[in-house]
Structures are given as C-alpha cells and as structure tokens.
Amino acid sequence: MKSLKIAIIAGEESGDRLGGALMAALAERAEITWFGVGGEDMAAAGLQPIFPLDEIAVMGFDAIVRRLPQLLRRISETATAVAEFGPDVLIIIDAPEFNHRVAKRFRKAMPAVPIVNYVSPTVWAWRPGRAKAMRPYVDLVLALFPFEPEVHARLGGPKCVYVGHPLYERLRSLRRGGEGETLLVLPGSRRGEIDRLMPLFGDVLARLRPELPVRLLAVPRHRARIEALLASWPLAPEILSGTEGQREAFRSARAALAASGTVTLELAAARVPMVVAYKLDWGYRQVKRLHRVLPIVTAPSMVLANIVIGRNAIPAFLEDEATPEALAAALGPLLLPESPERTCQAEAFDAFDAAMGVEDSPAERAADAVLTLLSER
Known part of the structure; x- marks a missing residue:
C-alpha cells in the first residue's frame, strides 16, 4: 500500500490510549504521516499534536458549558487545520461533543475523504436519533461493544463493525x-x-x-x-x-x-x-x-x-x-x-x-477495518 496521510483526533485520555494502540497497529501495515490531536500515547506513536489534549478533555454537562467558548474555537481551528493537511482519512475517537462537530465541518470542506468514528456514541442509551444524524458525515463506526452494529443498523446509522474492547482484553x-x-x-x-x-x-x-x-x-x-x-x-x-x-x-x-x-x-x-x-x-x-x-x-x-x-x-x-x-x-x-x-x-x-471475546487485538481489528475502508475507496 502507498504511504498514507492520516488525521486522528482524540478528545480525552481514554481516547488517547485507543488512538496510540491504533496508530501502532496501522504503522505496522503502512507508511503513515500523522496529524491531529492526542495525548501521551499518541505522541509516543508519532503524533505531533495541534494543541495539548487537556484543552478539550472536559467531561460532564456542567464542565462543557463552562468551557464552551474555548471548545467552539478549538473545533473551528481543528477542522481548518485538518483540511489543510489533506488526509486520506480522518479518524475521530470518542468525545462526540467535540469530534462530531469537527467531522461535520471537515466533511463540508473535503467531502470525498472518508471519516471513521472509533467508539460509537451511546445511541443505544440516549438520544437514539444521533445514529441516523451521523450518516452524512461518518462512513464507518468502530464499535467497542458487540451489540452496537445491530443498533446502528436498526436506527439507520452508518456502517458499524465490532472490533472489541481493549479494557476487556x-x-x-x-x-x-x-x-x-x-x-x-x-x-x-x-x-x-x-x-x-x-x-x-x-x-x-x-x-x-x-x-x-x-x-x-x-x-x-x-x-x-x-x-x-x-x-x-x-x-x-x-x-x-x-x-x-x-x-x-x-x-x-x-x-x-x-x-x-x-x-x-x-x-x-x-x-x-x-x-x-x-x-x-x-x-x-x-x-x-x-x-x-x-x-x-x-x-x-x-x-x-x-x-x-x-x-x-x-x-x-x-x-x-x-x-x-x-x-x-x-x-x-x-x-x-x-x-x-x-x-x-x-x-x-x-x-x-x-x-x-475477539480473536485478534481490538487495535489490530480496528486497523484492518480502516485499511479495508480505504482500499474500497
């Protein structure tokens, strides 16, 4: 496979751990130039982050409201920077309040570039309408739970594949x-x-x-x-x-x-x-x-x-x-x-x-799913 340019964005520490493992698995399969947002694990895997992860790593309704102006500014800056990078694929990891807004803006700027969402939003827990709303800007969801592909299919969401949960392993x-x-x-x-x-x-x-x-x-x-x-x-x-x-x-x-x-x-x-x-x-x-x-x-x-x-x-x-x-x-x-x-x-x-249970590691299954998507494009 030719060398790839991959933009990858994690919005919190748990996403950084997922991202670091995914980056390592992808790097074993292809030559890759990285760009995006992440923490220590993703930096160790070769990412030069656009800005520190802790600027957007906020949890809970109250905290998001307090930090809303800063988050909105970073959403706009991140979408613009990723579009200028010109990736072959954008991978967003969890943190839907931040990442899905980046993905929507990026899709408008570069509609032909596939977008992968690693960690499904909890559409099975609340606000199920989010699944269908994701289809215009997400091409593939990498799910941590085995019931999530069926949920997305039933709710009209994007294509979804189960890759396994690293914490379980x-x-x-x-x-x-x-x-x-x-x-x-x-x-x-x-x-x-x-x-x-x-x-x-x-x-x-x-x-x-x-x-x-x-x-x-x-x-x-x-x-x-x-x-x-x-x-x-x-x-x-x-x-x-x-x-x-x-x-x-x-x-x-x-x-x-x-x-x-x-x-x-x-x-x-x-x-x-x-x-x-x-x-x-x-x-x-x-x-x-x-x-x-x-x-x-x-x-x-x-x-x-x-x-x-x-x-x-x-x-x-x-x-x-x-x-x-x-x-x-x-x-x-x-x-x-x-x-x-x-x-x-x-x-x-x-x-x-x-x-x-899954046969391969979750990171390996996720990497294979990303590369399969790119080969189909």
Whole structure:
C-alpha cells in the first residue's frame, strides 16, 4: 500500500490510549504521516499534536458549558487545520461533543475523504436519533461493544463493525483464582461523582459492617479529597491507586461496591461480583426530569455488562433508588461464598465473555477495518 496521510483526533485520555494502540497497529501495515490531536500515547506513536489534549478533555454537562467558548474555537481551528493537511482519512475517537462537530465541518470542506468514528456514541442509551444524524458525515463506526452494529443498523446509522474492547482484553488477566478476601469500593474517577457517592458508600458500610477487609481504589489526582471524605466513614479502608493498585484490588476482591461507568466493564472482565450506584450532577438531573415528558433515555441498564448480555443480572441503583438500605441488602449476599446471588453473576460473566471475546487485538481489528475502508475507496 502507498504511504498514507492520516488525521486522528482524540478528545480525552481514554481516547488517547485507543488512538496510540491504533496508530501502532496501522504503522505496522503502512507508511503513515500523522496529524491531529492526542495525548501521551499518541505522541509516543508519532503524533505531533495541534494543541495539548487537556484543552478539550472536559467531561460532564456542567464542565462543557463552562468551557464552551474555548471548545467552539478549538473545533473551528481543528477542522481548518485538518483540511489543510489533506488526509486520506480522518479518524475521530470518542468525545462526540467535540469530534462530531469537527467531522461535520471537515466533511463540508473535503467531502470525498472518508471519516471513521472509533467508539460509537451511546445511541443505544440516549438520544437514539444521533445514529441516523451521523450518516452524512461518518462512513464507518468502530464499535467497542458487540451489540452496537445491530443498533446502528436498526436506527439507520452508518456502517458499524465490532472490533472489541481493549479494557476487556486487559482486565481478563486480573481474574482471581478463588473467592477473594476483600470488599472493594470504587467511588468514581471524577471529583463530582466522588463527592456525591462517598457519603452514600460510607452509610452502606455502616449498615453492612463487613467482616472482610475493605479496600478503596482511588484515582491518584483525587486521593486527597477521598481521604478527607473518609473522615465520616465507620471504618478506615486500605487505599490503593495506580495500575498496580488496581491489579492488586481486583485480584483480591470478593465483591465490589462501584460507581456506574467504565469500571463496571472492568469488574465484569475480571469476574468480580458487584453492586452499582450513581448520583447525577445538576445537568443530568435535568435530563432525567425531561425524560419523564419526552423520552430520550433508552438504555435498559447503566451497567455495561447487563446491556451486553441482555438482562439485568448485576443490581444497579440510580438517584433516589440508591439508598444505603437498598445497596447494603444487595451487597451483603455477594460477600457470602457460593450464594445464589454470586452464582447469578458468575453465569452473567460467562455470557459476557462469550459476547465480548475477539480473536485478534481490538487495535489490530480496528486497523484492518480502516485499511479495508480505504482500499474500497
């Protein structure tokens, strides 16, 4: 294959990790000149970023509103710069609030250049109309979940192929050999959700009074805040952080009390039984209220493993349902060896494994899909 010019844009750290792996896989298959936006992993793979990733890596409704003027300016600058680069393909990775606006502008400037969207927007969870709206400016979606190609086909979205989830592949190595001997608490990775969930999780432990040692997995940058919030807890858990801390925490866990999010995928991959809870920020509470009048939320569960297997085997509690009493009642049986609740989740993890597994690495499958698209053009 001739040498290629590829523009690639990641809008946050998780996208940077995906982008770095994809760039390495593509570089094994073709000679490539890179251009775009990314972080450390993509820079290590050969990208000279247009501007630092942290200028656009914002999460949550409230944060986006606060940074909106800067984001709009960077959207315009990025689309213009990518068009001037003249790529053979544009790859946008997650961060739809930023990347899809760049893609729309780029499509108007260079309509013949294919656009690949790595990580499908959660059209299966809310605002399903986004799938059909993507068709004019996205030629191929690389999906992390096996149910997403069918969802895009049903909703009239772009062509979509399942390439596998890298977190699933990595976390499979953390599976325990036995029942585990600790209770793992995961209060989230963002400051707001930590503030909302730490008091709740402390109340759960006060009611449960677990006999097992308790460990808490903390995001390093929020460790000081977590330690301050622990003052109200009835016990002092061991705090772990970082990659090695996660490995140790997952391998020793008998069960977990976790914030909703990607960590539920990680726990399912590592086969750790869990109870999941979440408290919304102000912006998403308004979305929830709007949903009562105009349904815009369509996800059957906030636990990714439940969606993959098509049933709610892992208990999840949102907003008013997330009470200390309800969470303690769901978590207690998971701490007992060979309880029916543990058996139920073990069966769910079997189904999850069968659905998520892929033969090649996700990055290799994604690279092959990109090059197949280019060869068809």
